[in-house]
Amino acid sequence: MTPRRALGLLAAACLLPALALAAPTTDGLPPFSARYTLAFSGLTIGEAVVRLERDGEHYRMLSTASAKGPFAMMVPDRLREEAEGRFSADGPLPDRYLHERSGGKDEELTRIRFDRQAGKVYVLDDGRQAELELRPQMVDPLGLQLLVMWRLRSGQPLGSVELVDDATPSQYTVSEKGHETVQTGLGALDAVRLDRGQPGDKKVLRLWFSPRLGWLPVQIVQLRKGRETLRMTLLDAHGVPDP
Template sequence: MSIFKSAFMISSFCAIALSAQADESPLTPHTAEYQVNYGSIELGKARYQLPAPQDNLYQYRFDSDVSLLMLWDKRTVISTFSEEGGQLVPMRYIHNRSGTGSDYQEQSAYVLDQKLVHSRYKDERAKFPYTQDLFDPLMVQLQFRLDIMKGSDKLHYKMLKSGEIDEYDFKVVSKERMVLPSGTYETVKIEVVRDNDKRQTFFWMSPKLGYLPVRLTHFEKGSKQLDIQLLNYHYSEPIMAQTDKQTTEQPKVAADTPPQMPPKS
């Protein structure tokens, strides 16, 4: 089941960079669907949904359904948060997992006036102090994208997941054109910083799409294990960027030009 756990952890953080003007904000209502592969084997799909906020209350959702032979894994993750001056403030996080092996649920509630977070992972309950640099593992990817748009060079994030607080660092590798079956994208390539080279995780983000991730690959001991690629996206408001043949107003076309939460060391 480690394949599916890795697939979730990676795809749930596949969402710096060099400052460039994006045509969309990460908080613009949108959906994005991805193909999840293990090597050359198709495992299934993952989907993100960010509806329009209500009274500055956002709800970001992730769904995945992957399988390999007789093994299967299905997850739904929902993050509720607000936004204050470009800073996202977590409120509630729910993660439901079912499939081969044990089903479980993870929940966290952020009690800001008490500067406390109540956490439940499987049957374990815990409390953690709340600080402004602490995020849940889903909404943190939106904060990540917002920080990039602001030109932030501090790519360090703390996340509460699986009943523990983990810290992640990232670095910009290069700018790169990414050619996928869904289209061609001008991207910024990011690497997860680790203490050794046994694991490597890279992802590519499109500035024109509000730094939406278009691809993520994960290597174990030099061998590609996971490859997650953008299949399609849709913003509720048309993206201004145009191509020679078409615009991205069509929800099933995902391209800059016609024909994208990592395991811890």
């Protein structure tokens, strides 16, 4: 199943400008679960599920994706991401992250550990090990999604964030494109659209976040050379405000 980090698209490019549209909050995010259709090159082949669990200040986030129905034999790959950490007054602080692809010809395994006492980030990526200096606002893909939602809810600017999904941290620039209506399994929803990349870039990512659903991402589209390669659209959600 391609692209390699299909689940991470729920998070990896969610760096946004400040949108001061919510009352400040420091209690983190409430638990939720969301289900998305998963389509490649315009063909819907399966589903992705994202779930956030809370135990006080500690959180656990789980994201899975796989093909369904007749496509399950053609695309047997299963994708799974898991992250743990805690909420602070400045947002989520990740502790551990796992990315796993299994069931198909190409298997992948990435483990990341954030050691705040030692000031290090330890990365194991398909057997290759790396040790990074831990810097402020370093997050994993799922922690990044939580940080974006947390900042939107609290009306605070996101600032500079480094995404760690392998041994080479990345930074992104995202531009706000205003409000648009997105057709979802919950009906038509008003959402703020954000783009990573500019027209003409080899790879552009578009994301839509719904204010009514507590800034849950309701659609994600990836374009390569101007052509859509991936689309994830919300089917249903629990633990968020009713649309």
